[in-house]
Amino acid sequence: MPIQGLEILQSSASLRGQPSALRRTPWVSKYIDTSTCIGCKACEVACQEWNDLPSVPTQQTGTYQTLPSLHAQYWNLIRFDETEVNGNFALLLRKEQCMHCGDPGCLRACPAPGAIVQYSNGIVDVNPEQCIGCRLCETGCPFDVPRFSEQTGKMSKCTLCVDRTTLGLEPACVKACPTGCLHYGTKEDMLALGEHRVAQLKANGFANAGVYDPKGVGGTNVVTVLKYADKPELYGLPANPTVPLTVRIDKKPVRWIGLVAMAATVVGLVGHYLRYGPRTGGRPKSPPPPERQS
Amino acid sequence: MTAPRTLPGTEFSGDAAISAARTKEDIVVGDRLVRFRWRTRALHWLVALTFVLTLFTGLPIWTPIFGWMAYLFGGLQVVRWLHPWFGVVFSFFILIQFIDWVGEMGMTQADRQFIQLGNFLKYMRWELDEEGVGKYNGGQKLLFWLSALAALGLLLTGIVIWFPNLFGEGLREASWLIHDITFILFTLLIMGHIYLGIVEPGTFTAMIEGTVSRDWARLNHPAWYREVTGAERGGREEDRRTR
Numbered sequence: 001m002p003i004q005g006l007e008i009l010q011s012s013a014s015l016r017g018q019p020s021a022l023r024r025t026p027w028v029s030k031y032i033d034t035s036t037c038i039g040c041k042a043c044e045v046a047c048q049e050w051n052d053l054p055s056v057p058t059q060q061t062g063t064y065q066t067l068p069s070l071h072a073q074y075w076n077l078i079r080f081d082e083t084e085v086n087g088n089f090a091l092l093l094r095k096e097q098c099m100h101c102g103d104p105g106c107l108r109a110c111p112a113p114g115a116i117v118q119y120s121n122g123i124v125d126v127n128p129e130q131c132i133g134c135r136l137c138e139t140g141c142p143f144d145v146p147r148f149s150e151q152t153g154k155m156s157k158c159t160l161c162v163d164r165t166t167l168g169l170e171p172a173c174v175k176a177c178p179t180g181c182l183h184y185g186t187k188e189d190m191l192a193l194g195e196h197r198v199a200q201l202k203a204n205g206f207a208n209a210g211v212y213d214p215k216g217v218g219g220t221n222v223v224t225v226l227k228y229a230d231k232p233e234l235y236g237l238p239a240n241p242t243v244p245l246t247v248r249i250d251k252k253p254v255r256w257i258g259l260v261a262m263a264a265t266v267v268g269l270v271g272h273y274l275r276y277g278p279r280t281g282g283r284p285k286s287p288p289p290p291e292r293q294s
Numbered sequence: 295m296t297a298p299r300t301l302p303g304t305e306f307s308g309d310a311a312i313s314a315a316r317t318k319e320d321i322v323v324g325d326r327l328v329r330f331r332w333r334t335r336a337l338h339w340l341v342a343l344t345f346v347l348t349l350f351t352g353l354p355i356w357t358p359i360f361g362w363m364a365y366l367f368g369g370l371q372v373v374r375w376l377h378p379w380f381g382v383v384f385s386f387f388i389l390i391q392f393i394d395w396v397g398e399m400g401m402t403q404a405d406r407q408f409i410q411l412g413n414f415l416k417y418m419r420w421e422l423d424e425e426g427v428g429k430y431n432g433g434q435k436l437l438f439w440l441s442a443l444a445a446l447g448l449l450l451t452g453i454v455i456w457f458p459n460l461f462g463e464g465l466r467e468a469s470w471l472i473h474d475i476t477f478i479l480f481t482l483l484i485m486g487h488i489y490l491g492i493v494e495p496g497t498f499t500a501m502i503e504g505t506v507s508r509d510w511a512r513l514n515h516p517a518w519y520r521e522v523t524g525a526e527r528g529g530r531e532e533d534r535r536t537r
Contacts, residue, residue: 013358111355112370132374134355135458139466246467250474255357258478265482269489272418278494279420280513 005166006119012110027122028165029190030100030174031183033197033225034235035206037093039064039078043173043182047076050161050172070096072149075158076173083234094224094235095173095182098145098158100124102218105243106155108251109140115155122187122221123162128154142217142241160221190223197225216242315504320429320522326505327522329429335504337391344384349481351377356474378456385449392442398430399438404517408432429518437487444480448473 007025044066048055053073058066063080070077081092104124107116115130116137126146133153137146146155161171169175170184183193194211201209210229213219226232232239311326319331330338351373353360364370404426407413414433416422424431430438454461454469461469492498496510511519519525 111358113358113361130370132355132371134374134455136470138458139463139470144463244467246471250471254471254474254478258474259357259359261478261482262485265485269485272489273493276418276420280495280509 006121006123006162008117009120009122010104010107010118011114012107012116013113025120027102027187027221028160029122029185029187029221029223030160030171031185031190031193031223031225032095033181033194034092034094035197035201035209035225035227036179036181037078037095038179038181039080039093040178041066041078042176042178043095044074044076044078046172046176047158048074050164051075051159070145070147070157072147072151072156075156079236081234081236085228085231085234090228090234092228092235094237096236097222098124098160099143099217100158100160100221102220103243105140105142105217105247106137106146107140108243109136109247111136119162121165123160123165124221125159125162126155126157128152128156131155140243140247142238142243187219187221187223194223194225198229201225201227212237214238214241216240309503309505311505312503319504320518322523323505325508327508327511327519328504329500329506329511330504332504334394335501337387337394338501340387341384341391344380344387345484348377348380348384349477351380352477356477378452381449381452385445388441388445392438395438399435401432401435402426402428404428405432405435409436424514425516427515427517428521429515431515433490437483440483441480444476444483447476448480451476 047053053075056067056071056074059068061068063082065078065080067074067077075097077096079092079094079096081094083090083092100123102122104116104118107118107124110116111134112130112132115127115132116124117127118124131154133148133155135146135148135155137155138144138148146157148154149156161169161173164171165184174182174184183190185193191211191213194213198209198211206227208230209225209227212224212226212229212232224235224237226235226237228234311323311328314321314323315328315330316332319328319334321328350363351367354362354364354370354373355377361370364373367373367376408417408422408424408427409432413422417424417431417433451469451473454465455473458466490497491501494510494514496506497514500506500510508519508523511522512525
């Protein structure tokens with residue numbers, strides 16, 4: 001059941017959402033400053049606790065990382081990427097989770113009406129009652145976030161704690177963060193906070209610091225400050241994420257051309273019957289006179 | 295008392311041509327020609343049934359405009375589970391049908407001419423000279439090959455969509471697109487096939503009873519008619535006018 005207190009801006013496999021346009025809801029965002037994250041994983045625990053997710057056995061991958069990647073029961077994962085930047089060692093920490101895109105590829109790809117919704121405050125949420133477990137959302141997502149649960153046969157992912165944020169609380173992970181690298185507020189405010197932090201980082205010698213808010217997916221409602229924003233791949237983020245071209249072609253032109261072609265074929269065949277009918281319909285099929293044009 | 299007359303070796307007391315059509319085809323029985331034996335018809339209807347079931351469980355997943363179809367089967371979640379299994383059964387039957395028919399579906403020179411666009415449009419206006427058309431015309435043979443190709447494409451892309459864990463992201467994306475485009479073209483083809491199968495009186499009966507009239511055979515498949523009856527070429531217009 002989608003959250004009742006919020007209007008729905010977009011709904012999967014539906015012509016439109018139901019925004020009444022009676023009130024303007026500011027878009028909300030989570031701010032993640034990867035430069036002040038200490039990798040304590042308090043956000044991971046808070047996420048599991050608040051969302052009542054059962055624990056997932058950890059896996060040793062050679063780093064401090066809890067799991068190799070997100071899981072149907074683990075929506076918030078701190079990535080530990082040990083790498084080399086400009087000849088120096090760098091331990092890059094990033095909070096991996098649903099990015100809550102302005103133009104969500106998962107929602108575009110989803111064939112089940114209402115299974116994925118975007119609320120009027122920009123939060124992208126899954127409605128398990130409508131989800132049919134086809135996993136097409138995985139194909140639509142440029143961030144590889146949606147996870148299919150073998151137990152429930154449904155997709156699951158971060159909800160930006162929509163059940164908390166609707167009531168004016170911050171998401172559980174933000175509440176738990178001890179260093180203040182996580183913040184929650186309007187998108188506008190979080191972007192301003194990001195620009196402020198980027199200026200600080202630049203002054204401290206990180207010339208390529210920047211805010212990750214990719215325009216290819218309509219911006220993300222998770223605003224991430226990166227020390228090396230010129231190379232988001234180092235953090236496991238795509239440089240120019242977009243909804244895959246195949247999904248966009250499949251969902252708009254192919255669908256409409258297909259429907260029009262099917263309708264046109266029905267009309268054409270009825271027309272053919274009216275014009276030509278069955279060939280034994282009475283007109284003898286003798287060879288036409290030599291000069292006659294049909 | 296004399297026993298009812300039956301074909302030798304059968305206990306069937308109904309129509310002799312229909313009785314013969316259980317096991318034989320391409321023969322003359324009385325005033326009827328046997329066109330499709332039971333096996334051919336049974337296969338065709340199994341393919342048709344599973345095609346429709348697969349289509350009707352796939353369409354509501356394709357677009358919500360066909361969402362109502364899902365309720366015929368118990369809802370979108372049921373349809374999502376049924377569709378791949380129907381697809382597997384359809385693939386099985388169309389494979390058997392392919393094996394059964396492939397020997398008769400080689401394209402002759404006349405067939406290749408038939409399927410040229412200009413000639414095909416002429417055929418659709420019932421104006422094409424079809425003197426050389428055998429048991430299957432070029433359009434039917436083309437449909438046979440295109441259906442086989444489409445079914446193969448749908449099966450392969452369907453497997454990728456069904457078991458996404460086993461395949462890479464690029465292949466999964468391509469499979470969804472190819473699956474949708476293929477099924478649309480296949481469906482358009484089948485719509486035309488169904489129309490041509492019912493528009494002409496006698497054609498649908500051929501797939502039900504297995505038999506056709508002499509007039510039907512002479513009109514639609516003259517070379518096959520001559521082959522089965524041993525009739526001479528020509529005299530065609532005469533026959534039609536005196537029918």
